[in-house]
Amino acid sequence: DVKVTQSSRYLVKRTGEKVFLECVQDMDHENMFWYRQDPGLGLRLIYFSYDVKMKEKGDIPEGYSVSREKKERFSLILESASTNQTSMYLCASSYPQVNEQFFGPGTRLTVL
Amino acid sequence: AQRVTQPEKLLSVFKGAPVELKCNYSYSGSPELFWYVQYSRQRLQLLLRHISRESIKGFTADLNKGETSFHLKKPFAQEEDSAMYYCAFNYGNNRLAFGKGNQVVVIP
Numbered sequence: 780d781v782k783v784t785q786s787s788r789y790l791v792k793r794t795g796e797k798v799f800l801e802c803v804q805d806m807d808h809e810n811m812f813w814y815r816q817d818p819g820l821g822l823r824l825i826y827f828s829y830d831v832k833m834k835e836k837g838d839i840p841e842g843y844s845v846s847r848e849k850k851e852r853f854s855l856i857l858e859s860a861s862t863n864q865t866s867m868y869l870c871a872s873s874y875p876q877v878n879e880q881f882f883g884p885g886t887r888l889t890v891l
Numbered sequence: 892a893q894r895v896t897q898p899e900k901l902l903s904v905f906k907g908a909p910v911e912l913k914c915n916y917s918y919s920g921s922p923e924l925f926w927y928v929q930y931s932r933q934r935l936q937l938l939l940r941h942i943s944r945e946s947i948k949g950f951t952a953d954l955n956k957g958e959t960s961f962h963l964k965k966p967f968a969q970e971e972d973s974a975m976y977y978c979a980f981n982y983g984n985n986r987l988a989f990g991k992g993n994q995v996v997v998i999p
Contacts (some may be wrong), residue, residue, distance in 0.1 A: 783934075798900040810985050819900065821991035822935075829984075837986070861947060867934065878923060878981050 782806070783883040785870055791889045798857040802870030802884050809875045810851035811843060813837075816867040817886070828853055829875065860890045895980045897990035904968045905998045911978065912963040912993045914952075914978030923963040923981035927989070932975045937974070938963075938992055968997045973991070 781826065786801035810861055814822040814837075823836030826845040834845050841862060846854045853872075857864055867887050871880040896915045904910045916922055928938040939947045941954040941961060952963045961978060978990040 785895075812986075814989075817993060821897075824988075827986060830954060838988075860928040873985055875985060878985055878987065879923070879940070880987060881936050886932050 783870055783872055783881050785868075785883040785886050787885050787886050788884060789889075791891065792860050793859075793891050794861055796857075796860050798888065798890075800857075800868055800870075800888070802853045802855070802872075802883055803851050804853075804870075804872040804881070805851065806872065806881070807850065807882075808872035809850070810874075810880075811847065811872045812871040812880065813843075813853065813855045814869045814871065815839070816869055817825075822869065826857065831884050834852040860888075862890050864888065865890045893982065894982055894988040895978050895990040897976075897978050897993050898943070899993055900991070901994045901996070903996045903998060907967050907972055909971065910968045910995065910997075912966050912976050912978070912991060912995070914961045914963065916959050916978075918959070918980065918982070924952075924954060925979040925981075925987070926950070926961075926963050927977045927979055929977070930971075930972050930976050935977070966975075967976075968995075970999055973997045983998050 791842045812827040813825045822828045828834045844856045857861050860875045867885050870883040924941045926938040929935045950965045976993045979987040
């Protein structure tokens, strides 16, 4: 079974803090993705990566950055957290030619 | 740009009744479409994709290019079908655009 894990299920941070969300997959997938999931808005793509050291902006990259130093790990960084970044964050991974994405359990981030 | 539209946010149906979730997409080429499902306290997972043309858990979805639709249907809803359903569309390079989701509640 593909396993995508995220470092925290719940996280509470203060405005202005730097926040790191970690995602690890164990299936040697090249592609990795970060989404945020909000009620009434569905899933929106923040950033994605096709390979180590590669990253591409998604639909809503503002206020976020990412890092992919190893193939299995994809980190989402909030440089200076703001209250409008309170959300559920989902990580996903997939093979390059297969469009089924495998999702992690999510991290519910609250920014106070 | 909104590539996938799911018009209803909440759908309540009685057990045994048919359920249909609507999905329309905006794309001029040959689309690749999916339905993902998220049960309570579980992670988001693939339910079915249009290219496999299979029935999963009694659900089917047919791609209608003329109407640019990919509606999800099940003839007899079960309580375990209560979940959030997302239609998704591949818009290139393995990126998926998701609709806003449908919350389905099956009433016993």
